[in-house]
Amino acid sequence: MIRVLLADDQALLRAGLRMILDNADDMRVVGEAADGAQAVAMVAETAPDVVLMDVRMPDVDGIEATRLIRARHGGTRVLVLTTFDLDEYVYAALRAGAGGFVLKDTLAPDLLSAIRAVAGGHAIVAPAVTRRLIERHIGSGDGPLPCSDLELRALTEREREVLALIARGLSNAEIRPGSPPDGG
Secondary structure (H helix, E strand, C coil), X not given: CEEEEEECCCHHHHHHHHHHHHCCCCEEEEEEECCHXXXXXXXXXXXXXXXXXXXXXXXXXXXXXXXXXXXXXCCCEEEEEECCCCHHHHHHHHHHCCCEEEECCCCHHHHHHHXXXXXXXXXXXCHHHHHHHHHHHCCCCCCCCCCCHHHHHHCCHHHHHHHXXXXXXXXXXXXXXXCCCCCX
C-alpha cells in the first residue's frame, strides 16, 4: 500500500485528489497539509511513502518543503504537482530532491502511475517539461548546445544522467535511480 500525503493550499483540490487516490486499490491518503510547514510536520507524524506537493503555498512553499522533507526524511519521496509549467520551478524542485514533476492537468490514471513510479524510486517529468529539458540541455543536434559548460557543470551528476537517458529516448518508467547513461 502506497501511503500518500497531500500538500496543497486549495482544499477543493485536496478533496478531489483524495477521491482519486481513495479509488486506487494500492494507495491510501494518510493526511492533508495546507502549506509547506504543515507538510513537513505531517511527514514526521504520518511517514508517507510519497508527498504530492504543490509548489506555491503560503508560508513555506513546496520547493522549500521538499528540501526539508528530503533532508529530514530521506525515505519519503516527493512528487510535485503544480499548474505552473515554469522551468525555474522544475529545476528548483529537482534540485530540492523531488522525484518527479507533473502538471495539474494530468489525467487521473497518469497521476496514479506517476505516484507509483515515484514511490518505486523512479523519476517522472511531465512530457511538456521533458521536451523543454531536452531542447535546453541537449539541443536539437543542429548546432552547438544551447547552454554553456558552466551551466552543465551546475547540474548534479544525477541531473546529467537523467538528461542523457532522456536524450537516448528512454521513458520515465525506464529511468530509475542509478541508471547508467547508456540506458543499461
